[in-house]
Amino acid sequence: MDVLLDRGALFEGLNEEGARRLSEIAIRRTVKAGEYLFFLGDNADRLYVVTSGNMELCFPIPIGGDVKDVAVESVGVGQALGWSALVKPYRFTLSARATRPSEVVGFSRRDLLDLFDTEPAAGCAFFTRISEVVGLRLLTFQAMWVRELQRALEAEAQRQKGTGA
Secondary structure, eight states: OHHHHHHOGGGTTOOHHHHHHHHHHOEEEEEOTTOEEEOTTSBOOEEEEEEESOEEEEEEEEETTEEEEEEEEEEOTTOEEOGGGGSTTOBOSSEEEESSSEEEEEEEHHHHHHHHHHOHHHHHHHHHHHHHHHHHHHHHHHHHHHHHHHHHHHHHHHHHHHHTO
């Protein structure tokens, strides 16, 4: 837990009592390389922080009759994943897969909210940081969407050029 508190900005601002309580509610989990922590659409009841290793956030895309998980983002030590546990409708919006043996600590939604009820300053700081994670994810998806839209428009322009339209 010390690694989490020392290297992860998510829980900055917790006083000693808050840090102790955070340690009490943390549930450690080991994830083997290639193993999934959760899947897109699963019930999101836990927020996770990577304490060792690396996780990829993936989106399933149908390609040629098969479904491939395309990595959207890489999450390393001290970084959070599974923020959907704190945002209705409480469903994961991506899948999470370990790229190598990894360890995460999980915090249930209820336990976190109870902690922040008694540590409102830490809760405010925490939700500010979570909103930054969400904002960065939205920028990532926006950039991906723009790139695909550009490709489609360029392909259409080439097609029209080839037909003389």
